[in-house]
Amino acid sequence: MDMAVLREIIEKFDSSKKWVILCHENPDGDTMGCGLALYSLGKRLDKDVRVMGRDPIPERYWFLPYYRDFECCTEILEEDIRNALLICVDTSTAARSMPGLKEVLSIADSINIDHHGDNHLYCKLNLVDPEASASAELITELLIEGGWGIEEREAICLYTGLSTDNGNFRFGTTTARSHLCAAKLLEAGVKPAVIDEYVNENMTPSILKLWGLAFTRTEMFSNGRGALFWLKKEDFEEAGADSSAVDGVVNMLLRITGVKVALFMTGVNGENKVSIRTKAPFVARDIASVFAGGGHIQAAGAKIEGNFQEALESVKAEAEKYIENRTAALK
Template sequence: MTAEKNGLFDEVLKKLKRHDSWVILCHENPDGDTLGSAFALYSLGKREGKSVMIVCPDSLPDTFSFFPHAAELRVTKSLPAGEVRNALLAAVDISTEKRTLANMPELLSACADSVNIDHHGDNTMFAATNLVVPSASATAEIITALLSAYGKGITEGEASALYTALVTDNGNFRYNSTSVESHGCAQLLLEAGAKPTEIDDRINENMTDKILRLWGLALSRTELFAGGKCALFWLRGFEIDGADADSNALDGLINMLMRIKGVKVALFLAEKNGNNKLSVRSRAPYSARDLASRFGGGGHQNAAGAKISGGFEDTLASVKKEAEKYVAFGNTSAQ
């Protein structure tokens, strides 16, 4: 089902047109999809003369500083309820209210209305209207459809942000989430002025020598187990900090493990800000989402993650043990 065929699509479109004030939310540790989609929607609101705000719990990675109105991102862990009292609260690419502002339940109760625009299959449907399209390879596909249907066109800056969101979430059309609709979305954005070569330079040709060496360190720790079906590597917090690496600097690193012949499940554990962040990738018949759910996480069928509290060494051992068990038994009820 495409976004346009979803019965909730028209409802979200009507709400965007009806409300004069929008508060647009991104998720924590923001990636290209949540930011590109949110900034494109924010830009439309500005063009339409709406009172708009774009908010994220964490700062904007420098990679995405070329997005329209990038300097206007409001970075805060919580927002006074009074600021959303008369607004439409729009959550973009957020699968659960736990992944955005700390006082999200209060904001949902205080806002005039709310919409949840996302493509995660495990979305918790926390808003008044939940436009969730799991078949979309990126939330950018849904936002592109909304901007097209809104009837005011898509500017070159919006197209660049949305194209970035699209290709960073579907791996430049390499992931199995890519569909006919994904390529149709790309066509619309190219026609609106997105320039793939320039965008690729901005998001992929900016690695420092420190970060390159950090990638090399992780790769040097690659461990194969579960009969060669699983691959794992890891980085400690002091190593990440020493390379001046933000969250975006490690994007794509885990995909290197999936290039190993025979690997079906890839695991990357990174220590950051007192937490252990687990990233999981998978190929059929295994589900990254199912494995991540064992640690309270979630995501897509073949790309998921979790934040795990506790000591790093114990967490690393637990991740390996659970992955071995998952591959052996193939379901979350296995003991």
């Protein structure tokens, strides 16, 4: 953590009267938790504050304090950011944020708070710490360092971000720092079981069956070191669910003994998306980057143009190639 940048951010937070907080596309628990926690801080510091993103908040996060104030907008305009401090949370590139952001970045004062190692450092101030297991970890430290403390509603948001990005504290990214951060949030009033119930125990029978459908399509490759499954548009339609209903399902493939690389392809809204998860020393981001995607070392994703079946075949082929080359390099 760059303490000099952290202190500059604290000064900017204090001196700016107007904040515009931006969450990333297809929002997850971390970007929502960070966005709404900062929104709450802005409210209690009496700022003129807004929190925005291009996609709606998935239903499972509708328990988060202030979620109704989240503005789902197709574009960010010059008038939105005039005299404002722009704060991007958990977003590695301007392209993953709001459409129009690239155009307004040059005229706005901007802050980027993130933990993706492949962050493009597109803001004026960039607090990017890949050692942090969640951006929520950075926001927690920021609230403490700024002397603002953590109110219960902020702790609920931040714990949601922290626990979802850490897979309930069982991923390789989880550190002593993640647990120290969790301890601070529990001290501020968070009840982990309550949050877990909202986030993970809210399935409908049809969503459970959708997970099951993906499981039945499990296909192994690369001599058992790779595994994949997929869900098409029709599968989501039949289940009456959107892609947020299958967040985290890709991790189930890593539960198969011997699997190092897991792929999950979905076709929704005319877009093929692949989620990639790996076990060290295999790097998910290296496969995602072939398709102009990105993310974390062990969790990454990409969008792939064209026909679903062809996209699936090309991702699988790249993964096979990657596993072979990486295995050879390790010998």
